[in-house]
Amino acid sequence: MGILFAGPQLEFEQIREQWLAAVQQVAARGVFVGGQAVTDFEAAFARYSGSASAAGVGNGTDALFLTLKALGVGPGDEVVTAVNTFVATVEAIHHTGATPVLVDCDPDSYLIDAEQLIAKLSSRTKAIIPVHLYGQMVDMSPWLSIARARGIAVVEDSAQAAGARLEGKPAGSVGGAGCFSFYPDKNLGALGDGGAVVSSDESLLAKVRRLRNHGGETRYSHDSPGYNSRLDALQALALSMKLERLDEWSAHRRQVANCYERHLADIEGVVLPAHRHDESHVFHLYVVRLPAEARENVRRSLQKKGILTAVQYPLPIHQLPAFRHLGYGAGDFPIAEFCSQRIVSLPMHIGMDEEAVAEVATQVKNALTLKPAKINGG
Structure with missing residues (x-):
């Protein structure tokens, strides 16, 4: 029969009946974008992630990109991150107009090398994106205080690390913001694309919410040019059920x-x-x-x-x-x-x-x- 590499279909079997019943209720109300299912998941995921709030977005790449945009990262800035990561991490930096500055990894854990990261910081460094690779959290203690003292934002790429906790602190809660992917094969995976940003900086998340919804939080109110990157209700239902497990x-x-x-x-x-x-x-x-x-x-x-x-x-x-x-x-x-x-x-x-x-x-x-x-x- 063989051995599966990943098991999103096995996870779906555990929520199948519960999810189908919830989908029928959403269909009856006709609210497929946003709505209570999304706000309920955002609240639950924020609590789980040890952050004040969460904002659901279309995918993990958008979570990184919109967070960097909300932080004001742009041309002339540098963002330091790992060289051994999925391309989305660096794509998000590139599309802000900033320059990605890459750092080598530790040979045993494959996580970003702390000493080399510190050496790559410059007067142009606007943000650092530590990547919690393969599901293991980066220990940010060697350089976190340096980043804060220099006013450098820390955005955790937590795409592969939902559920991880280092010294009691959940992935995404240590830096200024945490970015998650809910691609189906992730540990917390949707039934399609999805992502989220978690933070205890309400001002930052307010900007993310505006950016994800064409630059405004309410319909036909556009404070700035934005994007279309929203978490669907049907995905939020599945994520809420999986979060409990x-x-x-x-x-x-x-x-x-x-x-x-x-x-x-x-x-x-x-x-x-x-x-x-x-x-x-x-x-x-x-x-x-x-x-x-x-x-x-x-x-x-x-x-x-x-x-x-x-x-x-x-x-x-x-x-x-x-x-x-x-x-x-x-x-x-x-x-x-x-x-x-x-x-x-x-x-x-x-x-x-x-x-x-x-x-x-x-x-x-x-x-x-x-x-x-x-x-x-x-």
Whole structure:
């Protein structure tokens, strides 16, 4: 039958009947954009995220972009972020007109390197976007006070970290704002696109709310040029139902990660991810490193057994054609470049159990002992 890589369909089965019944009620009222379903979710998600308020938006990319726009980020400014992130993080910066300034990662956790981040700060730095990558929160304590003293905004890219808590503080609540994606395969995923911004800065969120709704909070009132980026009611219904289960699902993902550690620990050639063994990692992805020359052979071997894997991300931002204009070259981010050739994401979702993890580990071990298939150019 195989092993799924991610499990949004398994999550949907847990809310199916409840969601369909709620959809019928929304349909009867005819309120498909905004309305009580959205405001109820925003309130619940703000409480869950340890913030005063939340604003639902169309997707996670818009959450970042609209937050930066609300902060006044624009041409002439610099925004510091991780080089090993999904392109959306840097797209959001680019579309404000600001310059993305990239930082290499820690080789064990893959999170942004704190010392290098501090070194990249300049008089033009308007914001920092730490990326809570793969579900693990960045410890911002080494540089947060520096940012605040210089008046630099901190916008947490929490797209992969809904439910994570570091020293009791939820992802998105440590900086000035937290930005979330509710893409279906996220730990808190909608049934389509969706996103949110959380903050305890009511002035900032008021600006986000205006920007998401054509520049005004009420119909036909446009205080400034805005955008169309609203969270749909049907998505908000699903998110509210999943939010009630999120802590349970996060605990299950951590159990799966523990199983992986037990079953993969003694396999030569497998490097396990570093983490704090607490609630600061919700394992949106379980990412290991393999020898570069063996990775694709292992992936093909697992696929033949019905086990799907992925690579997040095959190229760091500076090597993407879209951002070559930033002027970085090969070797500028050696850790990210090294890791990108070796990382692989193994199946991780609420349907995984120890038997499934053991099977994945067995097939990884078997594949590593096979002679790699000949690859063009090597």
